[in-house]
Amino acid sequence: MTDLLVLNGLQKHFGALRATDDVSLSVRPGTLHALIGPNGAGKSTLIGQIAGTITPDRGTITFRGEDVTPLTLPQRARKGLGRTFQISSLIPEFSALRNVMLAVQARQGSSFRFWGRVMADRSLTGPAQACLERVGLADRARVPVSDLSHGERRQLELAVALALEPVLLLLDEPMAGLGPEESRKMTDLLHTLKRETAMLLVEHDMDAVFSLADEVSVLVYGRVIANGPVAEIRTSAAVREAYLGEDA
Numbered sequence: 001m002t003d004l005l006v007l008n009g010l011q012k013h014f015g016a017l018r019a020t021d022d023v024s025l026s027v028r029p030g031t032l033h034a035l036i037g038p039n040g041a042g043k044s045t046l047i048g049q050i051a052g053t054i055t056p057d058r059g060t061i062t063f064r065g066e067d068v069t070p071l072t073l074p075q076r077a078r079k080g081l082g083r084t085f086q087i088s089s090l091i092p093e094f095s096a097l098r099n100v101m102l103a104v105q106a107r108q109g110s111s112f113r114f115w116g117r118v119m120a121d122r123s124l125t126g127p128a129q130a131c132l133e134r135v136g137l138a139d140r141a142r143v144p145v146s147d148l149s150h151g152e153r154r155q156l157e158l159a160v161a162l163a164l165e166p167v168l169l170l171l172d173e174p175m176a177g178l179g180p181e182e183s184r185k186m187t188d189l190l191h192t193l194k195r196e197t198a199m200l201l202v203e204h205d206m207d208a209v210f211s212l213a214d215e216v217s218v219l220v221y222g223r224v225i226a227n228g229p230v231a232e233i234r235t236s237a238a239v240r241e242a243y244l245g246e247d248a
């Protein structure tokens with residue numbers, strides 16, 4: 001089967017720093033591929049290049065067989081590359097439903113309508129409510145974001161990303177700032193969602209990574225030092241030495 005996403009020789013410098021140093025990797029359809037590495041390894045920089053917010057100095061990004069390197073973020077999103085952010089992009093004074101409706105509206109490419117009418121528009125409320133249901137927030141639809149817990153906001157960010165109907169979802173640290181109970185809930189949620197959407201997950205929570213991932217790539221100082229199935233990465237002496245801080 002053709003790989004969903006293929007990165008070939010991606011490079012990104014910030015001055016003298018090589019944040020991404022000749023990265024090549026592939027994400028297969030129907031898989032959750034985790035990208036792990038210590039702080040500053042270049043994970044977010046890589047996600048930014050895939051999503052289209054950071055322009056690589058060199059290399060190519062092929063998505064569903066098409067070279068998307070020259071495309072902008074909205075163009076890539078329309079082709080099915082969705083993402084969540086480390087920093088929240090939610091509008092705090094809007095309800096959960098309204099935040100997702102904005103994404104549904106963007107997906108549909110519909111023009112501006114007066115809000116009174118928008119809130120009654122079933123073509124927006126229906127899909128938005130369905131996204132909230134998928135992330136377990138159906139009964140929180142009318143609650144303003146500012147009244148949601150941190151964990152619920154993370155769930156809502158996923159709902160917003162799902163509203164764009166991604167073929168591949170880029171997740172940048174979905175567990176960041178969550179307590180153990182909320183992290184478990186998020187892990188369960190991602191387990192359910194991975195049956196429907198392929199994902200590239202950046203995450204520091206190793207329990208979550210090892211329970212969710214099919215494949216893992218390990219990034220250290222901008223370079224991929226290992227690539228493979230979870231069991232292989234978990235027991236790799238080189239990975240433990242370079243990343244997990246244990247003696248090999």
Ligand SMILES: Nc1ncnc2c1ncn2[C@@H]1O[C@H](COP(=O)(O)OP(=O)(O)OP(=O)(O)O)[C@@H](O)[C@H]1O
Pocket residue numbers: 014017019037038039040041042043044045046
């Ligand atoms: N816009 C920028 N300008 C200069 N340096 C940057 C910029 N963005 C990132 N860097 C540097 O590039 C390196 C990689 O950063 P990046 O945020 O991609 O790492 P990361 O693996 O995502 O880290 P973390 O796990 O802490 O989020 C770091 O040394 C960082 O300081």
